[in-house]
Amino acid sequence: MKGIIKGQVHTHKAPDGTEYLHSHDNEHKHVHQNTKMVLNRLSRASGHLESVKRMVEDGRDCSEVxxxxSAVISALSNTGKVILKDHMEHCIVDAVELGDKAAIDNLAKAIDRFIK
Incomplete structure (x- = not known):
């Protein structure tokens, strides 16, 4: 992988054997195998949060709220873990191979914020 030029397209293979094209453009688009699952989880969490909001508006018991x-927070946290795992398996592997210290530093900052 060393010597890859920005904009050059190359192939990666996911752990399940799926191959996908990847390039190192200035605007790196992240394509991962769990994108659809992440979007579905975020949609469910968003809907769940809306129902919690309605509970508050309806004056429901504070314990129930x-x-x-807590369930919404847990769902979001678990979704973050999926994103983190995908990022490490794809982008960070590439960053290490290419010696991209900035990408690794950005991941460290993101993890610090995520686990607060």
Whole structure:
């Protein structure tokens, strides 16, 4: 992988054997095998949060609201873990191979914020 030029397209193979094209443009588009699952999880969490909002508007018991809010937070946290795993398996592997210290530093900053 060393010596890859920005804009040059090359192939990667996912752990399941799926191959996908990848390039190192200035605007790096992240394409991962779990994108659809992440979007579905975010949609569900968004809908769940809306129902928690309605619970508050309806004056529901605070304990019930907190339990449901905890479920939303957990769903978002688990979705973040999926994104992190995908990022490490794809982008960070590429960054290490290419010696892209900035990408690794950005991941460290993101992890610090994520686990607060």
């Amino acid at each position: 907190l339990i449901q809010l």
